[in-house]
Structure formats: C-alpha cells, structure tokens
Amino acid sequence: MRNRSAPFLAACRREPVPHTPVWFMRQAGRALPEYRAIRGTGSILEAIADPERATEITLQPVRRYGVDAAILFSDIVVPVWATGFGVEIVAGRGPVVEDPIRTPADLGRLRPLDPEGDTGFVLETIRRVAGELAGDVALIGFAGAPFTVASYLVEGGPSRDFARVKTLMHSDPATWHGLVDRLAQMAIDSLVAQVAAGVDAVQLFDSWAGSLSPADYERFALPATTRVLDAVRSLGVPTILFGVGTGELLGLMSSAGPDVMGIDWRVPLDVARDRVGPGRAVQGNLDPAACLAPFEVVAEETRAVLARAGSAPGHVFNLGHGVLPETDPGILGAVVDLVHAEGRAGVAR
Amino acid sequence: MRNRSAPFLAACRREPVPHTPVWFMRQAGRALPEYRAIRGTGSILEAIADPERATEITLQPVRRYGVDAAILFSDIVVPVWATGFGVEIVAGRGPVVEDPIRTPADLGRLRPLDPEGDTGFVLETIRRVAGELAGDVALIGFAGAPFTVASYLVEGGPSRDFARVKTLMHSDPATWHGLVDRLAQMAIDSLVAQVAAGVDAVQLFDSWAGSLSPADYERFALPATTRVLDAVRSLGVPTILFGVGTGELLGLMSSAGPDVMGIDWRVPLDVARDRVGPGRAVQGNLDPAACLAPFEVVAEETRAVLARAGSAPGHVFNLGHGVLPETDPGILGAVVDLVHAEGRAGVAR
Numbered sequence: 001m002r003n004r005s006a007p008f009l010a011a012c013r014r015e016p017v018p019h020t021p022v023w024f025m026r027q028a029g030r031a032l033p034e035y036r037a038i039r040g041t042g043s044i045l046e047a048i049a050d051p052e053r054a055t056e057i058t059l060q061p062v063r064r065y066g067v068d069a070a071i072l073f074s075d076i077v078v079p080v081w082a083t084g085f086g087v088e089i090v091a092g093r094g095p096v097v098e099d100p101i102r103t104p105a106d107l108g109r110l111r112p113l114d115p116e117g118d119t120g121f122v123l124e125t126i127r128r129v130a131g132e133l134a135g136d137v138a139l140i141g142f143a144g145a146p147f148t149v150a151s152y153l154v155e156g157g158p159s160r161d162f163a164r165v166k167t168l169m170h171s172d173p174a175t176w177h178g179l180v181d182r183l184a185q186m187a188i189d190s191l192v193a194q195v196a197a198g199v200d201a202v203q204l205f206d207s208w209a210g211s212l213s214p215a216d217y218e219r220f221a222l223p224a225t226t227r228v229l230d231a232v233r234s235l236g237v238p239t240i241l242f243g244v245g246t247g248e249l250l251g252l253m254s255s256a257g258p259d260v261m262g263i264d265w266r267v268p269l270d271v272a273r274d275r276v277g278p279g280r281a282v283q284g285n286l287d288p289a290a291c292l293a294p295f296e297v298v299a300e301e302t303r304a305v306l307a308r309a310g311s312a313p314g315h316v317f318n319l320g321h322g323v324l325p326e327t328d329p330g331i332l333g334a335v336v337d338l339v340h341a342e343g344r345a346g347v348a349r
Numbered sequence: 350m351r352n353r354s355a356p357f358l359a360a361c362r363r364e365p366v367p368h369t370p371v372w373f374m375r376q377a378g379r380a381l382p383e384y385r386a387i388r389g390t391g392s393i394l395e396a397i398a399d400p401e402r403a404t405e406i407t408l409q410p411v412r413r414y415g416v417d418a419a420i421l422f423s424d425i426v427v428p429v430w431a432t433g434f435g436v437e438i439v440a441g442r443g444p445v446v447e448d449p450i451r452t453p454a455d456l457g458r459l460r461p462l463d464p465e466g467d468t469g470f471v472l473e474t475i476r477r478v479a480g481e482l483a484g485d486v487a488l489i490g491f492a493g494a495p496f497t498v499a500s501y502l503v504e505g506g507p508s509r510d511f512a513r514v515k516t517l518m519h520s521d522p523a524t525w526h527g528l529v530d531r532l533a534q535m536a537i538d539s540l541v542a543q544v545a546a547g548v549d550a551v552q553l554f555d556s557w558a559g560s561l562s563p564a565d566y567e568r569f570a571l572p573a574t575t576r577v578l579d580a581v582r583s584l585g586v587p588t589i590l591f592g593v594g595t596g597e598l599l600g601l602m603s604s605a606g607p608d609v610m611g612i613d614w615r616v617p618l619d620v621a622r623d624r625v626g627p628g629r630a631v632q633g634n635l636d637p638a639a640c641l642a643p644f645e646v647v648a649e650e651t652r653a654v655l656a657r658a659g660s661a662p663g664h665v666f667n668l669g670h671g672v673l674p675e676t677d678p679g680i681l682g683a684v685v686d687l688v689h690a691e692g693r694a695g696v697a698r
Contacts, residue, residue: 214615293519
C-alpha cells in the first residue's frame with residue numbers, strides 16, 4: 001500500500017496536496033516508443049496475460065512522464081475473456097465478440113469470475129508493480145462498468161448508435177438486468193481481488209454511458225454501477241467513475257457514490273463541479289486531441305483546465321479521454337511539469 | 350411557398366398550432382422499402398443528382414408517415430462535390446475525401462459554388478417537390494455547417510476523435526478560418542438558391558460540433574455558423590441549427606441566432622429550453638434507437654418527450670438524430686399519429 005498521503009490519493013479524498021496530481025488515461029500504450037518496443041505482435045490480451053510485460057508497460061509512463069499514478073495495463077473485457085467468453089481485441093477497432101448476447105439463454109454463457117484462477121496474471125502484475133513503485137506514486141486498478149461491458153457483449157463490437165443494446169434493454173428488461181447483474185458481480189469480484197493484491201484506488205470505466213438519455217441511464221445502467229461502487233466502498237480505497245459525453249448524466253453518476261467523478265473535455269470543470277455536487281473530487285479534463293498542437297497551445301489549454309478547477313481541494317488532472325496514439329510523449333511530459341508547477345486545487349501553502 | 354400557417358412553420362415561429370408538428374431526420378432513406386426499391390445501386394450522389402428520383406424519395410415519407418415537413422433528399426457534401434472537390438459517399442461509412450485539406454495551399458482546391466450551374470439538380474428537385482406538396486406540409490432545405498463539412502474535408506472521412514481537424518485549428522488558425530470562411534460562403538450561396546427555388550425553412554447541420562469543447566466551439570466554429578445564419582435571416586424563412594452531443598454548446602449555438610434549436614436525445618427538452626433561452630423554438634428529441642423497441646415502449650418515450658416539451662409554443666417533434674435503417678416504418682407512422690393527437694406545445698384550444 002502506498003503512502004496514504006500520496007498526492008493522487010489525497011486529492012481523491014479532497015485533502016490538501018503538495019501539488020495537483022496528474023495521470024493520463026491510456027498513458028501506457030501506443031504513444032510510447034518503449035511500449036511499441038516490447039508490446040509484441042500478438043493480441044493485446046497476450047501482453048496483458050504476461051505479468052512481466054504488463055508490469056513493465058504499467059511502469060513505463062511513470063518513468064517517462066513523472067505522473068502521480070500508474071494504471072494497471074489491462075482491459076475492461078479481461079474478466080469476461082478470462083472466464084472463457086469469446087472476445088478478442090482487434091487492433092484499431094476494439095473488443096469484438098463472435099457470438100453476442102441476444103437472448104435469455106445467452107446469459108448462461110457468462111460464468112462467475114474466479115479472480116485468482118481466471119485472472120491470476122492480473123493479480124501478479126499488481127503485486128509486481130506495487131513492489132516497484134515509489135511510495136508517493138499510486139497504483140490504480142479498474143473494471144468496466146456493467147453497461148459499457150454489456151454494450152460490447154450485445155453489440156458484438158464497438159458501436160456508433162448502440163441500437164442493439166438499447167433494443168435489448170427496452171424490449172426485454174429482465175434479460176438486460178440479468179446481464180448487468182452478472183457483470184456487476186464480475187466487476188466486484190475483480191476489484192476486490194485487485195485491492196487485495198495491492199491497488200490503491202480503482203476506476204470504473206463507463207465509457208459509453210453518454211450514449212444513453214438520462215432516463216435510460218437511471219433505469220438501465222445506474223443500479224448496477226451503484227452496486228459495484230457500494231461493494232468497493234468498504235475496501236477503503238478511493239473510487240473514480242468515468243465516461244465520455246456524460247454531461248447530462250453527471251448528477252446521476254455522482255449519486256452512484258464515487259469519490260471522484262471523471263469529466264470529459266466537453267464540460268468545463270467548474271460547471272462539472274456544480275453538477276457533481278459537494279463531496280466529490282473531479283478528474284480531468286484536457287481534450288486529448290488538443291495535445292497534438294504545438295506546446296504553447298497545449299500549455300494555454302492546460303492552464304485553462306487548471307483555472308476552471310479552481311483552488312478548492314479535490315482535482316486530479318487528466319485528459320478528458322485516453323491519450324491518442326499519435327501524441328508526442330514530450331508534450332505529455334511537459335504537461336505534467338506544468339500541472340505540478342501551476343496547479344492550485346487543494347495545494348497547501 | 351407553403352401556407353405561412355402550416356403547423357411546422359408556425360411552431361418554428363413559436364406561434365399557435367392546430368397540432369404539434371413532426372418530421373424525422375433521415376425520414377427519406379433506408380428504413381423505407383419504397384426507397385430501397387428506387388434508390389438504385391450506384392453512389393447515393395447519383396440518386397441525389399437525378400431530380401426525378403430525388404423528388405420521389407423526398408415525397409415518400411410524407412405519404413408514408415403523414416409528417417408535417419419534407420426534407421430535401423440531398424447531402425451536406427453536395428456543394429463541395431458539385432464544385433469538383435473529390436468526395437465520395439461510401440455506403441455504411443459516410444463521406445470520404447481522397448485528398449484531404451491539410452495546408453494553406455489546399456484551400457485553392459475549393460472553388461466558389463455556382464448554385465444553378467453546379468447544383469441545378471438540387472434546385473430542380475426543390476421546384477418539383479414544392480409543386481407537389483400540399484400547402485400545409487413544409488419543405489425543408491439544408492446545408493452543412495462549416496465546422497462539420499470541414500471535419501470531413503480535413504479528416505478525409507468520418508472520425509471518432511477529430512484529431513486532424515482539431516490539430517489544424519489549434520496549430521494553424523489562419524488556414525482553419527480560411528477554410529470555414531469558404532465553406533460558410535458556399536452554404537450561404539446554396540441556401541439562398543434553395544429558398545429562391547421554393548424551400549420554406551432551412552436546417553443547418555452541425556452534426557459533429559459536439560466533439561468540441563465550449564471554448565473551441567466558440568472560437569473555431571461559432572463565427573462561421575453565425576455568418577451563415579445572419580445571411581439567411583433576411584430571406585424570411587425559419588432556420589434550425591442542429592448537432593449531436595451538443596448539451597454544453599446549446600447556449601453558444603443559440604447565440605448564433607437560429608429560430609429553432611435541434612436537440613439530441615441526451616438533453617431533456619425542459620433542460621434544453623433553459624439552456625437555449627427565450628426566443629427560440631426547440632426540435633426533438635426521441636432517441637432513434639428507442640424506436641426499435643415494441644410500440645408500447647416507443648409510445649411511453651414519445652409521451653415523455655411531449656411532457657418535457659410542455660405546453661408553451663415552439664416545439665417541433667423529431668428524433669434526436671437520424672432514423673436508423675433498421676427502424677420499422679409502421680412504428681414511425683404510429684409516432685406521428687400519437688404526436689398529432691397528444692402534443693400540447695402551442696396547440697390552440
């Protein structure tokens with residue numbers, strides 16, 4: 001376990017910090033030449049299942065950027081994949097499911113997760129990373145929120161309009177709730193084991209929740225997400241809930257009880273703080289595509305995010321979504337330095 | 350020109366209506382068997398360039414659904430295509446540009462639009478449709494907003510993260526503004542000619558504006574959109590401005606001066622009315638994917654939209670984005686009947 005006072009963990013708890021902490025979603029990945037050098041040519045799931053490679057990939061961005069947190073190199077479909085549900089991650093496309101879930105009978109193909117037996121490699125990676133990190137750098141574990149994992153299992157792959165998943169929830173709510181209940185239990189079992197193995201905080205990725213209307217989110221996604229966060233709360237580590245395009249959902253998502261709400265780049269952080277309400281930290285929210293500009297532009301945008309975050313405690317700097325593969329790592333390193341030097345949220349003076 | 354008191358036109362002006370008017374974005378298209386029967390196998394641009402087919406396709410949904418407005422069967426890339434800029438519409442993918450715009454020199458490849466010479470087929474379709482429509486059914490013309498058209502020209506096709514277009518605007522604002530200025534002029538020239546040929550209202554599609562942060566929208570997209578709406582205002586027809594995922598932009602978009610703000614399904618209409626402010630009607634916003642459910646579910650969702658629209662004048666019922674190809678036309682017809690029977694916004698009693 002890290003120092004409880006590590007800047008990232010303190011910011012999650014809205015406590016004073018020595019500097020505004022920063023990490024980047026997808027910081028471990030294709031933007032880094034040292035990642036491309038050891039990633040290998042097979043499926044990304046093979047690299048995830050190899051604790052030696054996964055440990056190195058998890059640590060690379062900490063060395064390169066000087067971020068305040070490492071995030072486990074893994075994927076939100078790993079638990080379903082590891083229990084034998086047929087899913088592959090196709091480069092440039094995302095998770096693809098050969099035989100999607102469409103009927104009540106399909107639920108039988110999802111079996112419960114045995115974290116050590118099915119995903120022992122994940123836990124081994126966590127133990128190795130935790131043993132290597134300095135005490136003021138936190139390790140973040142994660143899981144997919146039930147709606148977002150379900151969207152892949154029902155659509156069969158990434159989707160633009162989420163037509164099949166919405167059709168299932170609207171036309172057969174019992175099967176839908178059976179599906180997200182199973183995925184919630186799988187996320188809980190995975191996160192409990194991740195915390196026991198040594199992660200200091202967990203992020204729940206509900207990446208595609210923003211495709212839902214508020215009414216649909218409240219009825220079909222929020223209950224299972226709340227169940228996951230309720231189960232994780234007793235473990236004593238901070239929780240982060242994130243999705244893109246969730247501006248209209250922030251109040252509902254906040255009601256699920258995370259310590260930190262992840263905010264995409266569309267919602268200015270001061271507006272987000274109002275919608276999220278008191279008692280939550282916020283994480284975000286530089287536009288990943290803005291990081292492709294010359295550094296003077298990136299610096300201006302970074303300062304704009306810091307200004308919106310204000311000086312009240314409880315800001316973790318991040319991008320509003322994952323690092324784009326074509327990002328210059330030098331730019332991200334300079335963003336870390338700038339945030340550490342100029343961030344003011346909760347900085348003790 | 351239609352009757353000025355046609356329900357759709359009256360609702361756009363926030364005047365009393367005999368019933369809440371309704372039409373559907375992409376109502377002319379793949380969901381209709383009669384469309385598939387005459388569409389042909391070539392490029393969709395060929396069908397658009399054939400006034401006989403385009404007229405029939407434009408009229409089909411009026412007959413089938415009993416909607417209050419027809420929308421010209423065309424595409425937002427038609428003006429650039431018709432002036433000889435290389436763009437094709439690939440089935441299942443969207444507009445694809447062989448040689449994208451990346452440098453100041455590329456701007457020279459965009460030449461001004463001669464509406465009659467380049468897009469005479471569009472104007473001929475408008476004249477034919479206007480001659481066939483009953484006086485209480487309006488004809489909507491349209492153009493792409495400069496940002497959204499530019500996104501295709503710069504990205505080279507549909508995009509998930511809009512990385513290239515954002516890179517251009519941030520790193521070379523002069524070229525960016527040169528590009529959107531040209532596209533604004535093209536939209537103005539097209540819309541002026543469309544109104545002269547007989548359309549009763551125009552919609553400006555800024556479909557992907559929601560990918561921008563509010564600060565980027567205000568700086569890089571809003572000025573050119575405002576210029577288009579300013580130029581169209583003097584023509585005396587109602588204007589509609591629409592994009593998806595624009596919850597955080599509604600106030601800014603409204604400041605561009607449309608008569609009607611199109612709202613996607615993510616923002617409840619009462620919330621949208623607050624953000625849009627007084628002096629604007631709203632259009633929307635049933636989730637297109639909800640239309641794939643059994644009709645009792647669709648009816649419930651339709652009534653929820655009507656309830657959020659309230660009874661103040663100025664609501665045009667629509668989907669929150671385009672009709673999905675797999676939609677049952679019978680469902681959409683039943684939605685029209687339900688909206689006509691139960692809509693209350695501005696209904697004179």
